[in-house]
Amino acid sequence: MNKWLGTGRMTRDPEVRYSQGQNPTAIARFTLACDRRFKRDGDQNADFISCIAFGKTAEHIEKYWHKGMKMAAVGRIQTGSHTNRDNQKVYTTDVVVEEVEFCESKGSQQNSAHNSAPASDPLDEFMNIPDDLTDELPFN
Numbered sequence: 001m002n003k004w005l006g007t008g009r010m011t012r013d014p015e016v017r018y019s020q021g022q023n024p025t026a027i028a029r030f031t032l033a034c035d036r037r038f039k040r041d042g043d044q045n046a047d048f049i050s051c052i053a054f055g056k057t058a059e060h061i062e063k064y065w066h067k068g069m070k071m072a073a074v075g076r077i078q079t080g081s082h083t084n085r086d087n088q089k090v091y092t093t094d095v096v097v098e099e100v101e102f103c104e105s106k107g108s109q110q111n112s113a114h115n116s117a118p119a120s121d122p123l124d125e126f127m128n129i130p131d132d133l134t135d136e137l138p139f140n
Contacts, residue, residue, distance in 0.1 A: 002076045004095050006049060007103055008032030009070050016062040028058035032071060051075070053097040061100060070103035 011031040018024040030053075033046045051073065053061055065071065075097040084090050 004077050005074050006034050007072045008034035010067050013066050014061050025055055026058035028053045028061045049095055051095045051097050072101040072103050073097045074099040
């Protein structure tokens with residue numbers, strides 16, 4: 001089975017092209033910066049995953065996604081190779097993205113994009129129980 005699932009932030013706006021022919025297909029290329037689970041001293045703490053999407057998924061990415069947005073993506077890993085202009089063989093590894101989902105609300109995306117202070121977490125206020133009420137709670 002070849003299945004990849006990851007979350008990360010887009011490092012730049014997606015680069016979208018359309019194939020030639022009678023039925024042009026959208027092709028979106030982008031990179032996700034995915035945080036590593038564990039951090040070693042001196043190592044980078046993110047991996048930069050090269051992604052490509054086709055068709056409707058690519059059109060969706062072109063329309064709604066931009067640099068800095070946090071994305072959950074599902075796809076498969078695809079390897080390939082080509083010869084560059086210097087006649088050297090170059091090996092590639094990409095994730096062919098088949099599904100994407102937003103990982104943040106629109107408001108928090110705007111905050112992170114403009115480097116403003118993060119919005120307060122609504123859960124902080126949800127069950128704000130004063131300290132002096134603990135004697136009256138039935139589940140103490």
